[in-house]
Structures are given as C-alpha cells and as structure tokens.
Amino acid sequence: MNVLDRPWALIAEREISTKLRDKTFIGSTLVMLFIVMVAVILPAILAGRGGADKIAVIDDAGAKVVQQASTTQGGDGYEVVRVADRPAAEQQVTDGDVKAALLPGPDGYVVLGKDRVDAGIESALREAAAAVGMEANAAKAGLTPEQLHSGTKVDVQLLKPGPLPDLVSQFVNIGLALVFYMTALGFGMMIAQSVVQEKESRVVEILAAAVPIRSLLWGKVLGNTVLALSQIVVIAAASLIGLLATDQADILEVVAPVAGWFVVFFVLGFVALAGLWAVAGSLATRQEDLGSTTLPGQMILMIPFFFSVFAGSSAKTVASFVPIASSMSMPGRMLTEDVPIWQPLVAIALLLGATVLIVRLGARLYERTLLQTGRRLGYREALALESR
Template sequence: MNDRTLDRPALLIAEREITTKLRDKTFLGSTAFMLVLVLAAVIIPALLAGRGGPDKIAVIDDGGAKVVQQASATNGDDGFEVTRAADRPAAEKLVTDGEAEAALLPGTDGFVVLGKDRVDSGLERALREATVSVGMEQNAARAGLTPEQLRAGTNIQLELLKPAPLPDIVADFVNIGLALVFYMTALGFGMMIAQSVVQEKESRVVEILAAAVPIRSLLWGKVLGNTVLALSQIVVIAGASVIGLVATDQLAILQVVAPVAGWFVVFFVLGFVALAGLWAVAGSLATRQEDLGSTTLPGQMILMIPFFFAVFAGASAKTVASFVPIASSMAMPGRMLTEKVPLWQPLLAIAILLVATVLIVRLGARLYERTLLQTGRRLGYREALALESS
C-alpha cells in the first residue's frame, strides 16, 4: 500500500472529525463563549477608561486652582478638573462624600493634599510637580528671572537601552493572553480527542473503523481534523480581537501584536500537533470515560507547567523555556512582545520544536497502534511502552 492510498483514509477521518465537531452544540457554545469573553476583555476596559473622566480636585483659592490646572496640562490622559469649595470644611465634605478625589488646600509652606482614606500616588506626584513648577515661576518673577532662565540646564531626557515594543502592563496582558489561548485550546481540544477515542472504543466503533482504515490513518485523521478546528478557532478569536481593537481605537497595540501573531501560529501548530498525538494515546489507553482522569494527567502536566513558566517565571527562566519543546509555544511569542529577540532565537526554537514534534508523533503513533484495540482494561504508560517493544 503506497503513501497516496494512506492519505485518503486520513483525510476522510479528518473530515469526519470536523463535521462532527461543527454539529456539536457544546463545541459551538464554547467557541461562542470564548468570542464573547475576548470581545469583553478588549472592549470593556476601553469603555470604562473612556467614561472615567478627569479626577475632580477641590480647591478654595486661586493658587490651588492654578496648581491643579498646571497638573492637568502636564499629566495627559484625562487630566484633573478644578472643583471650587467655599472653605476647608466644604472641601473636606466634597472629599468625604466622594464628589472630589482629593482637595488641594493652602498649607504653612505650600499646599496640603487632602484625601479620604488614601491618595493615588500618580495624583499626588502630579500635584507635587505642578506645585514646584508654579512656585518656581512665582519665585522667578520676584527675582526678575523668566521661567526659562530658571529652568535652564534642568531638562531630563529618557533613553532606553532595550526599549520594549509595548508598555509593560499591556505587554504582560498580551503575553498572558497568548499563553492562555494556547493552554486553553490545547487542553480543550486535547480532552475532546481523548474522549472521542474512548467513546469509539466503548461503542466498538473503533473495531469497525480499524477493519476499514489503517490505525495510523485513524490517528493522523484525528490529529489533522482537530488541528484544523483549533487553528480555525484561533483565527476566529483573533478576528474578534482585531474588531475589538479597531472599535476601541487601540490600533497601536494591533500594530505591535500583528507581526508576533504570525510566529505564534507557527509555534501553535507544531506544539498542538505534538500534544494531539499524546491526547489520542491517552484515549487509547482508557476503556471508559472514567479512566481519562489518570490517562490524561501527563498531558495536563505537560501543558500546565510550561504555562506557569511562560506567565510567572523570571526573565532567565522564560529564556530557557522558550527553547524547550511545548513550553516554547507559550514562552517565545511572549518574549517577542516584551523584549527584542534576535531572529535566530525563534528560528532555533522552531527547529527544536519541529524535531521534538516529529519524535513525539512517531512515538504516539506506535503506542496508539498497539493500545487502540485493547478494550479489556485500562493500560498504563509503562505497559504501553512494553507492548511497543514486544
């Protein structure tokens, strides 16, 4: 039997997997839920930020109002809004009632920033800098100097040796998002692959399929079909993210993430294919649904440990993880968002992952062939390996 005759059964099995999932209400519902979740994560924070408006600062004199206006002019974003109060008790009431974020009141040597239970550090810093600026202008006028003469030689310019393409908070958020997408997709589809295999074993359908189709073709069909479904789901989710970013005018994020997304797809496909073979083996080792808890545990750990490394590990650990197969699918795209990674590093990581994927799939295929028709009892991985060598 030549390779061409083996390709057609695998494609038929892949088509069967795809059409079955597209008719599955649970699969369609989970995809719709993920779409809603992604759109909400992109749109809601932007809407809330847009509705926040400037912080109101209570003042009781023109001096305080001038400082608040100076802070608003230099702070950017929403700035600050001056709220007039008749006296200190009235300003305190505005702060206590929540009608003002803070109050700027005259002090013995400048001003006092008055808050209810706490004062935001950014607000305090902005008012402090504005107070210094306004005070310097007033002192310069008394000394017969212009503000420019007083500030001569005091400018500071910021230069970064390794500038990040995105702000730290945004980069961390996207980094976690990419790792979470891979983790959730690989875990969700992996469990579906394992459940599909054990359902076919329980119903004896696998014996009919194995009589008509080579067992390896069954495996390739399941891997191919679920890879197509998983990648399609990723594309749909990415499309929803783009719509959300465009709708909320966050194109700057999109411009940085888009090039990394291409690398993510490559890492995703290779990592998913390797894991799909292992999930199929997890299903072939089981004889009933209850067995999947133990047979799928290794696959869950292979996913969980790299996920935590990609999200929570330090820079050095992430660098190492970005070259480890499976872990690289989550760690390398995240690194490319938060730092400048030389081109040879993702290329090397892909080469290592490709070799590992080939080896894992070949091992999975051998285990799958020797365990799929074992329906008497649940097999362990050691026993499956012994069957392979016998």
C-alpha cells in the same frame, strides 16, 4: 488522487463535521471569544479609570501649563505634582506615580514618559503650552510672529521606550498563553473522549478493519488541527474588532508580527499534543479512565502555562526554548522584550524536532493500544506491548 486513496482525509473530514455539530465545541469557542474580548477591552477600561491623571512639574511655569491643560481637557482634568528636580520627576515617571512629567526644555517644554506618552495628555499639554506661551508673549510689545510663538515647543522623551505599555503587554502575553492552553486542553480532551467513545461503541473495530490505524490517528490530528486553527482565526478577528472599537489600533503594529510567530508555535505544539491526547484515549476503555490517562498531557500544559505567566524573566527565557513550553513563552517574550531573531528560530527548530519524535512515539503507542479492551492500560505497559 481519489479520497479513498487517502483514508486519513476521510477521517479528518469526519472529525471536522462531527465537531461542528458538537455543543461542547461551540460552547468552548464562545468561552474563548469572551475571554479574549475581555483581555482586549479590559486594559482600555482600566486605563480610563482612576480619576485625574497626575503630571509632575518642577516650577510654576510648568504648573501653569498643566492647570491650563486641565481646564481644556474636561472630565477629571490633570493633577499637578510638584517635585524638586528632573531626577525626581524621572523617578516618579519610572515608578508609575505620575502619568508624565512636564519639564523646561531648550525651546519650551519636554514631556517625559516611561514607555509611551498618552496621546490625549501630549495633545492637551501642547495646546496649553502654546496658549500660555502666546499669552505671555502677547503682553510684550512689538513682537514678531516667531517671537510670539517662542517658548511653546513641546518635545517628547521616553525614559524606557518599549513596543507596548506594560499593562497592555502583560494582558496580551497572558492572552496568547491562555489561548494556547485552553485550545490545546479543550481539543485534547475532545480527542481523547472521541477515541474512548469509539472504543466503547466498537466503532473503532469497524474503522480499523477498513482503514490503517495510523490513518485514524493522522486523520484525528489533522482534523482537530484545522478546527483549532479556525478557532484561532475567529478569535483573532474578534480581537481585531475589539482593538479597533476601543481605539487601540496602534497595538496591532506590535502584535501582528508576533501573532505570525504564535501561529507557527501553536501548530507545532498542538500537533505534538494532539498525538498524545489520542494515545490517552486509546489507553482508556471507559470515560472514567480519562482522568488518569490524560493527567500527563494536562501537566505538560499546566506547568508551562504558569511559567509563561508568573515566572521571572530568567525562567521565562529558559522556558521559551523548551518544546511545548515555548509555544506559550516565546510569543510572550517577543511582546515584552527585544528578542533577537535567532532565538525564536532556534526555539522553532527544537519544537519541530520534538514534535516529530512525539508524533512518531504517539503513533506507535496508538497502534499498540487502540484495539486493547477490557481494562485501562498504563504508559509503561503500552510501551512494552508488541506492535500489531
């Protein structure tokens, strides 16, 4: 099929080529890259700060192992925290007052962790337990090799096993919501501004004479969706590099499946919002009008963003099923909670239905208002206009 038979494709190509030469688009991409890289690298930096890691113990034997691990670990080493018993140690670990706890086990020791045990701590404690145990066993005469290594086995038990450490999951949760918020807002404003510029320069009248108005809308939506997805791919690649560079490759095993869901939510949410942003531009006649015509779109983005980041668990659960809000809330929940598969599927179905309705409404309003000039129109007035 000839491209002339697909005018929306020509408009989409025009949108893409124009944006790729736009300094605002390039600048926003660089800003997003910076923010995402900070979100990826900062948790690793924070995890490496704070002086000596605290290890809880309940007896002298455990304290000796931690002290031995501290001498071989280097740097700040480890700080011994004495507690009365295992419940007290578990409380210290759960509250985050200590990094881990070293307790007597059936065949040596048990290392308690909250959602994970740092690989460096586990390795150091294993080596120290082996060294201390062998030293004690070697003092005995006539031991077999099995006896020599008895009491040196270290098992790991997690009190609250989870997919990611709390700090990392929160950073990734905020990062995903921020990526959607900033991408939808940035591209949305660019869509609205381009529509107004075409109206002010009368270019839209020339385009409307040659191309159906709905094709103008579909072309803008498609072109900007392609650009937004491309931006997301670039950001994802930068995140991958950042995770590998900071030795956080294990996080990818958890984030990668959620990232696939995020793309689905992103595309559906962005397409719905892109239509609304185009309508916001068609209601205006000057750039100064965009402050009021784009306000509903900004609110639709801002309120769900704050919900997805700062709201409590119950509010996030509700928001994850609300169209548009689900694009920011559901991927974050899937990182921090054990979400049943039916929940994201239901959220996608609701978002898909809402996207179809919003796009159809947006197309009608766009047709009615694009060629209206002279003054700014309101949404109620636009709904009352007759279709052209």
